[in-house]
Amino acid sequence: xxxxxxxxxVLDFTQVEMGPVCTQVLGDFGADVVKVERKDAxxxxxxxxxxxxxxxxxxxSLNRNKRGLAIDLKRDEGKEIILRLVDRADVLVHNFRPxxxxxxxxxxxxxxxxxPRLIYASGSGFGPTGPYRHKGGQDVLAQAMSGMMMTNAxxxxxxxxxxxxxxxxxxxxxxxxxxxxxxxxxxxxxxxQEVYTSLLDGMIASQLQEATHWLNTGRMLNWGHFPVGGxxxxxxGYVCMIGAFRPNPLQELCVVLGLEDLSxxxxxxxxxxxxxxxxxxxxxxxxxxxxxxxxEWLRELEAIDFLCSPVSTLEEALDDPQVRHNQMVxxxxxxxxxxxxxxxxxxxxxxxxSVRIPPPLLGEHNAEILAELGYTPEQIDALRTSxxxx
Numbered sequence: 001x002x003x004x005x006x007x008x009x010v011l012d013f014t015q016v017e018m019g020p021v022c023t024q025v026l027g028d029f030g031a032d033v034v035k036v037e038r039k040d041a042x043x044x045x046x047x048x049x050x051x052x053x054x055x056x057x058x059x060x061s062l063n064r065n066k067r068g069l070a071i072d073l074k075r076d077e078g079k080e081i082i083l084r085l086v087d088r089a090d091v092l093v094h095n096f097r098p099x100x101x102x103x104x105x106x107x108x109x110x111x112x113x114x115x116p117r118l119i120y121a122s123g124s125g126f127g128p129t130g131p132y133r134h135k136g137g138q139d140v141l142a143q144a145m146s147g148m149m150m151t152n153a154x155x156x157x158x159x160x161x162x163x164x165x166x167x168x169x170x171x172x173x174x175x176x177x178x179x180x181x182x183x184x185x186x187x188x189x190x191x192x193q194e195v196y197t198s199l200l201d202g203m204i205a206s207q208l209q210e211a212t213h214w215l216n217t218g219r220m221l222n223w224g225h226f227p228v229g230g231x232x233x234x235x236x237g238y239v240c241m242i243g244a245f246r247p248n249p250l251q252e253l254c255v256v257l258g259l260e261d262l263s264x265x266x267x268x269x270x271x272x273x274x275x276x277x278x279x280x281x282x283x284x285x286x287x288x289x290x291x292x293x294x295x296e297w298l299r300e301l302e303a304i305d306f307l308c309s310p311v312s313t314l315e316e317a318l319d320d321p322q323v324r325h326n327q328m329v330x331x332x333x334x335x336x337x338x339x340x341x342x343x344x345x346x347x348x349x350x351x352x353x354s355v356r357i358p359p360p361l362l363g364e365h366n367a368e369i370l371a372e373l374g375y376t377p378e379q380i381d382a383l384r385t386s387x388x389x390x
Contacts, residue, residue, distance in 0.1 A: 003030020
């Protein structure tokens with residue numbers, strides 16, 4: 001099979017989520033990703049909660065299609081190995097604080113001189129320059145500082161965080177975009193470049209509608225404050241719907257629920273009024289929804305093509321027939337056993353993603369990678385004996 005990124009060599013210094021989710025996408029589509037880890041502890045995610053048989057599901061979720069190199073970067077011999085890899089690399093990716101790689105002698109300026117075709121990609125909390133460049137970044141902090149927590153709050157309520165690492169995932173996907181664009185630009189110019197994104201920028205960008213509305217009108221737009229959409233409790237669960245692109249969704253919803261036309265009530269006559277009296281409107285609609293099951297209401301709503309869905313648990317979502325059909329749950333072999341994981345959401349018909357390499361054990365591919373760099377078996381043994389590599 002031909003892969004979209006076949007022949008692209010990636011030197012991966014990432015850890016936890018933002019960086020690894022980026023490099024995993026590159027690996028899924030055929031790039032040769034060498035994951036560089038500390039030889040004593042490896043990626044922090046290896047020890048994340050609830051490891052199974054010594055392997056963390058968090059690590060397994062983010063590091064397939066990578067070869068593992070465990071090395072002491074503070075040793076001259078270790079740095080020499082990295083520089084040999086840099087000479088062959090198309091892309092280097094890291095998500096350390098901005099000064100860390102420079103202190104190791106692996107900053108952009110140094111490596112660009114050595115390999116002008118290298119694309120040097122970094123992700124950080126707040127960006128490599130500016131007043132917060134030295135501040136440690138983290139997903140929840142980015143949600144807080146970007147306004148996202150207040151966007152998620154009910155009117156007048158306390159801030160609410162998104163409980164999955166939305167900032168990490170968003171920034172990781174943006175970093176993939178940056179790398180692919182830089183690879184395309186290099187085809188035209190012959191030169192690599194530095195590219196970067198941050199958790200904060202990704203969270204701001206994800207609120208582009210709300211931000212642009214505020215910047216140009218001075219008024220807040222919050223789709224979650226529109227009370228017609230739900231979720232609403234049914235007799236056995238919850239349903240959610242959205243009245244987008246319909247002239248009077250509240251009227252149609254009242255017909256389905258068997259309620260009087262609430263859109264004629266002055267309290268609910270337009271969107272501004274509905275938001276102002278949102279709790280009253282939600283209570284009236286909820287009283288109707290509680291009378292029947294989720295499946296019954298979904299059939300009624302779908303019959304008039306009213307956009308709707310059940311509210312699923314993650315367990316239910318992973319077993320959903322559409323999710324399975326979309327190959328969003330995959331399986332692959334690992335030295336510790338069979339692993340089930342989330343598949344690629346990006347579908348290329350002719351050059352699809354695939355799993356060729358399971359997430360590496362710490363230092364699993366040391367000998368293989370060193371041999372490719374020209375080290376002899378005796379030299380590899382010496383590097384192991386002197387604790388330069390695992």
